[in-house]
Amino acid sequence: MSIIMKLITMTVLVFILCSCSANNSTTNSSTTIYMIRHAEKVIENNPDPSLTMAGFTRAENLKDALKDASIDAIIVSDLQRTQLTAQPLADYLSLQLIVIPIQELGVEQYIQGVVDEINNNWSGMEVLVVTHNPLFQQIGQRLNAPELPDIDDATGYDHFFVITKSDNSSVKAKLSHTRYGAF
Template sequence: MKKLLITGLATAATLACGVATASAQTVYIVRHAEKASDTERDPVLSDAGILRAEAVAALFADDMPDLVVVSPLQRTRLTAAPTIAASGAFVAVSPLDAGVEAHVETLRRGVLALPDDAVILISGHSNTVPLIARALGYETPDMPECEYDRLIRIELRNGEVSGETRRYGAPSTY
């Protein structure tokens, strides 16, 4: 697995996909899967979370990602792990230490720097997934803490944004 801690995702984009051009073609954004503990700061995934992580990988049977972006927290990496193993995608860790706004802006800039045919998976958090989608031009509602089954798929082509929200894996309990 190729992995890099980054402060600017555009650097990882160039390393993963060659010379950067206008924008990424397809961006998938998911929240990390169910965690084993609500009291630990950086918990592992629960059994349900492990199944959901496998469901994420199944989404990419035909179109594997070139780049997977995670936060420094292990639950985002563990959610993306089966996809990374199946695809051999480059992994970028987008830091959270400068705050959520900086994290989202780093992701936005990095995605927009990727080649037109890039496929990206972003594994985020309930408070970042909607913000990342909105920063890329796709409107989506805030995400409740108990929602794990939302998948946002965004197409960026020639300055145009289209997208859809799907559900995957076992339904979340609301």
């Protein structure tokens, strides 16, 4: 093989390798999902209760915890406790809440709606999901995250999950768990 042919072959190989590397870097981007439970709610015989004073304080604490993050979207249900929890941060970041109607859709379709909203519209970005305690594990599972721990329904308002999900569906998402705004 002549030297010119070897150079051409090497140039083509380098080009192919660089192209593959560039494609991998774009297809291996990740989406960060911050997932929390709504803040403390008023205990009453109302299917859509407001927040307690502690809940409103926790909503402000959430704003303080995430105001410097690069949140691109905030997803909530149509129940006011999720919206009231997220609203201070949404106002601070000048974002509109994305409402997935759990009452209209039912739990199963709501969960799928949250996952579809993230996957279809916010891939490669940072999203806050303010949801309900019994749904954490199911949403996390559909986002390919490791199993999320159980949360005490009476007191578990301060749990804060961060799921880092590769856009490559064969890669397991990473999960971190902390707490915020404890009183």
